[in-house]
Amino acid sequence: MTVIDSFLAFTARLGEPERLAVEEALADLMESYEPKYGFTTTEMAELDRRMTETNPAIASKDEVRRIFGHAFDQQ
Numbered sequence: 001m002t003v004i005d006s007f008l009a010f011t012a013r014l015g016e017p018e019r020l021a022v023e024e025a026l027a028d029l030m031e032s033y034e035p036k037y038g039f040t041t042t043e044m045a046e047l048d049r050r051m052t053e054t055n056p057a058i059a060s061k062d063e064v065r066r067i068f069g070h071a072f073d074q075q
Contacts, residue, residue, distance in 0.1 A: 011023075061073070
C-alpha cells in the first residue's frame with residue numbers, strides 16, 4: 001500500500017467536516033507547487049549571486065526591530 005493509498009483510506013473514514021478540512025489543506029498544498037510560485041531565472045541568478053558574497057550586508061537588530069517590531073533572536 002502506498003502513502004497515497006493510506007491517505008485515501010484515512011480520508012474515507014473521516015466525517016464530512018473533517019474531510020472538507022483535509023481537502024482544503026490538500027488543495028492549498030497542491031497549489032503551492034504551481035509554477036507561478038517558483039523563482040524565475042532572474043531571481044535564481046540573484047539568489048546564487050547573493051549566496052557567493054564573501055561579505056554580505058546584514059540588517060542590524062535595530063533595523064529588524066524597526067521593520068518587524070522585534071528581533072528574531074528574542075523569545
